[in-house]
Amino acid sequence: MTGPLLILDRLSIGYGGAPAVDGVSLEIGPGEVVALLGANGAGKSSLMKAVIGLTPTLAGRLVLAGTEISALAPERRARLGLGYVPEGRRVFPGMSVRDNLEVASRAATPGRARALERIFTLFPQLRIKSRDPAWQLSGGQQQMLAIGRALMTEPRLLLLDEPSLGLSPRLAAEVLATVRTIAAAGTAVLIAEQSAARALDIADRAAWMHLGRLVRVDRAAAFINIAEFSSGFFGDPLAGGTPSL
Numbered sequence: 001m002t003g004p005l006l007i008l009d010r011l012s013i014g015y016g017g018a019p020a021v022d023g024v025s026l027e028i029g030p031g032e033v034v035a036l037l038g039a040n041g042a043g044k045s046s047l048m049k050a051v052i053g054l055t056p057t058l059a060g061r062l063v064l065a066g067t068e069i070s071a072l073a074p075e076r077r078a079r080l081g082l083g084y085v086p087e088g089r090r091v092f093p094g095m096s097v098r099d100n101l102e103v104a105s106r107a108a109t110p111g112r113a114r115a116l117e118r119i120f121t122l123f124p125q126l127r128i129k130s131r132d133p134a135w136q137l138s139g140g141q142q143q144m145l146a147i148g149r150a151l152m153t154e155p156r157l158l159l160l161d162e163p164s165l166g167l168s169p170r171l172a173a174e175v176l177a178t179v180r181t182i183a184a185a186g187t188a189v190l191i192a193e194q195s196a197a198r199a200l201d202i203a204d205r206a207a208w209m210h211l212g213r214l215v216r217v218d219r220a221a222a223f224i225n226i227a228e229f230s231s232g233f234f235g236d237p238l239a240g241g242t243p244s245l
């Protein structure tokens with residue numbers, strides 16, 4: 001397609017009358033990785049939830065591949081090409097790795113098998129653990145499973161909310177490295193990250209949020225020097241808990 005894949009047009013979100021996101025406008029192109037930066041409370045997760053439809057919008061429009069989706073339920077948005085990996089992974093702990101993946105696919109058996117093979121190629125550890133229950137996986141492996149489950153729907157745009165949260169630097173780097181591979185295969189990615197350095201390393205562009213507003217959108221490289229000296233402003237990479245091994 002030509003033109004933006006996703007358009008956020010003056011989007012506003014509120015809880016109990018207080019705005020959490022105020023007038024955000026942003027475009028994401030096919031196969032593009034856009035990093036959503038900002039400290040806790042900046043509005044990153046609220047914006048993600050509004051895009052997938054878990055949080056109602058107060059004003060503005062959402063357009064996906066030329067179709068306005070502002071009034072659609074989350075499942076309709078997913079069918080139109082949105083994939084979502086929420087903060088905290090939320091895999092099905094009692095189900096096997098393979099079942100966690102297959103339950104997300106709406107494709108017939110041949111298509112589901114191809115999608116499954118793609119996930120196992122992207123995350124070889126999941127192939128090894130395919131018969132194990134999800135609760136037995138490490139934190140990093142559970143994050144891989146959560147991303148893989150979203151990719152089983154073959155989305156046009158993947159929303160990743162804090163994928164490195166709680167992971168060791170090594171595992172965070174391993175998980176985030178796959179984002180470039182996902183984008184290279186044609187899936188656009190909007191990734192919300194407190195760790196500016198990690199996000200900028202894999203992004204094409206970055207959007208900086210502060211107190212619910214989008215204050216700057218630019219090439220990822222334009223933010224790197226700022227991030228080096230302003231980690232406290234953008235957010236601590238290990239904020240939110242002790243990293244898992």
